[in-house]
Amino acid sequence: MARDGQGRQMVGRGRERQLRGLRRAAPLQQRSRRRPHVLPTLPRRICERRRKRDQHHPQAALPLLIRSTIWAADLAPSGPPPLFPVEEVDRSRTHVIAAAMGEEGDLAATRLARGCRCYVVWIEGAVAGYGWLSTGPEWIGELQLEIKPREREGYIWNCVTVAEHRRRGVFRSLVAGITIAARRHGDRRMWIGSVAIPPEKALGPLGFEPALRFDSVTLVGMHVMRVTRASNRRLATDASSVLAVRPGLLIRGSHRRRH
Helix, strand or coil, X not given: CCCCCCCCXXXXXXXXXXXXXXXXXXXXXECCCCCCECCCCCEHHHHHHHHHHHCCCCCCCCCEEEEEEEEEEECCCCCCCCCCCEEEECHHHHHHHHHHHHHHCCHHHHHHHCCCEEEEEEECCEXXXXXXXXXXXXXXXXXXXXXXXXXXXXXXXXXXXXXXXXXXXXXXXXXXXXXXXXXXXXXXXXXXXXXCCHXXXXXXXXXXXXXXXXXXXXXXXXXXXXXXXXXXXXXXXHHHHHHCCCCEEEEEECCCCCC
């Protein structure tokens, strides 16, 4: 999503504004694209640190450029039904979702305790996929941003399809089922994030529209991200508000959270 003429725009204050010393970009691998993509104007000190780190490793992998999108849907009175049954899992069945989450299973109880809701797709009596819904602040790991849904809004996240059930419409069923449940709870708008992968094609037919687009890369302890508006200016403005981010280039220290 990087465009000519935007390379020197900077979002941030204080120490972040000191990162204006720019030089030519390093090529970055881009997910779901055949040709290398360039995120322009990486700061001088980042380029130098990366060169020193990799100078003895000529085959070192290039950093991966991730393209992401934040979508929004204003919930209609009715929507397309899910292909497969979708059911909310409460605390009495924490073990069910914990088993499906594998290495992250210990997070299930923590999420439910802080008010997140979990939904599961069932196929032939087994968990085929799961997803989470938050109406409070939630961390978006791919963007390293916190989303704070407003009143009667929610954020759908961590939607996972079990390997043997992929390409069967599980993701679409999850999102459709969660939005139906959210509407019954009185929510008016849903937010969801995606990366450039096939399942995001399911979002448009479910009423979601792109709000903000992101190109991001993490290297040598820094997270570099370009934010651009999608065509719907109203949604873009609202997304900027709930994410506390403005269009432009954002460079800051990388932070990982296990949540």
